[in-house]
Amino acid sequence: MALQIFNSLSQRLEVLEPIEPGQVRFYTCGPTVYNFAHIGNFRAYIFEDLLRRVLKYCGFKVIQVMNLTDVDDKTIRGAIAQGVDLTAFTQTFKNAFFADLKTLRIEPAEFYPAATDHIPEMITLVETLLAKGHAYRADDGSVYFRIASFPNYGRLARLDREGLRPGARVAQDEYAKDDAADFALWKAWDAADGNVRWESPWGPGRPGWHLECSAMSMKYLGPTFDLHTGGIDNLFPHHEDEIAQSEAANGQQFVKYWMHCAHLVVDGRKMSKSLGNFYTLRDLVEKGYTGREIRYLLASANYRQSLNFTFDALQAARSSLARADEFTERLATQAGAIPPGQPAPLPGWATEAGAAFRAAVENDLNMAEALAALFRIIHDGNRALDHKELSPAQAVAVQGVLADIDGVLALLQTDEVRPDAAVQALMEQRQTARKTKQWAESDRIRDELDRLGWVIQDTPAGPKLKRRPG
């Protein structure tokens, strides 16, 4: 089997065949750092993280670039509103973004280029486009891309010239453009930009939004690379414009495969501040949910379908992970008894589930099926342990399968919290009470531990303390 992905460009499933065998170069549209990212944003970043991990799982070397948009209308507006420098303003949200990625166990990309660090590259690209006749300078000092000069425009989004007719959303003040559909490569400075400006051959101004992705992908990945991803809302105009700029400048195909992640909705409704169903990652963490739980929920659905975020589902994610944790711990206990140097025969059910997992992720990242394979291991493993049919050596082998799987999922490692001395002492007190059959006292201590956030399990090997989630 080989990794198959759904290519937005062809609208079909294709076997991923990188330009350079064994290595996938891919570009992912990153955040505009003007506020804290919300869970809808993170759905896309988790999708990209799963993709990255699946690529590695399938044996590819990965070079991933994620851009940081740190200059645009919103960042400028935000900086001015707070009366701080653009750089200072965006730095706060860059830091927050990286902290959030860590919370969600998203593996770092190889490069996180920021737009403001690549102004010269962008200016060079605009010069190339001007020289090749794909761009023109308007009366206001801005430079626009001439869509009429690029016949393939609209191919990705499947929009024809009719569909590109100016609609209500085209800004009224874009009179300077030859064609209303043309988009800005370089925006001339105006008063609303405050002190945000860079010098250019066309006078002071700033880059258009789409330009950074073309300039930076070219710099870090070359004129043609394998894979480009983003949210479905970026498909048009952003990605369409990237293609136009890059292919017009380089005269060769920009990207071989495009993948787009569908949106997240909350309680079946579009997430919006006015509906009161808008959540940043930080909002959920404040409510007591862990990054791992949120990751589970966001990772559990097909990336091409809209995902319905509900707190019931988040609670279910919590319970599912508790079940997984219970099993990995049982497995570790059993594996701990292994005599050193024993070869490990893998039970049949684990081999099958491991293969099912691989087949699932290779099928365009079918994470629901992949998780089903994980739960097959948990279920069959628990049964084998109950029936004393899993040797320590086999337990080690199963751990190996889980480790492989978790290379993709990044869900199984727990954020372990050890009970403190007081909690430990209570547990021992309860044991003493139990030995003398003082059940009322024993239950009272159990309730007290519960209030402290600890659940107790009496096992044949003695009592165990479990952190109660939330």
Added chain:
RNA sequence: GGCGCGAUGGCCGAGUGGCUAGGCAGAGGUCUGCAAAACCUCGUACACCGGUUCAAUUCCGGUUCGCGCCUCCA
């Protein structure tokens, strides 16, 4: 107006022209001092209306509802 996606049991969510998704929640049981965990058992789900077919949740058409894009929202 144009283009596109979707509707699966209480919840989240795979999938398939006939054969169990999975998880969570719920019910009963085993185990346990009681629990917890685990295991065992348990659900005539495929929006609606037509059509194709021996057979449709799956294919086709329509209806209703939801979501998205149509120039700077992941």
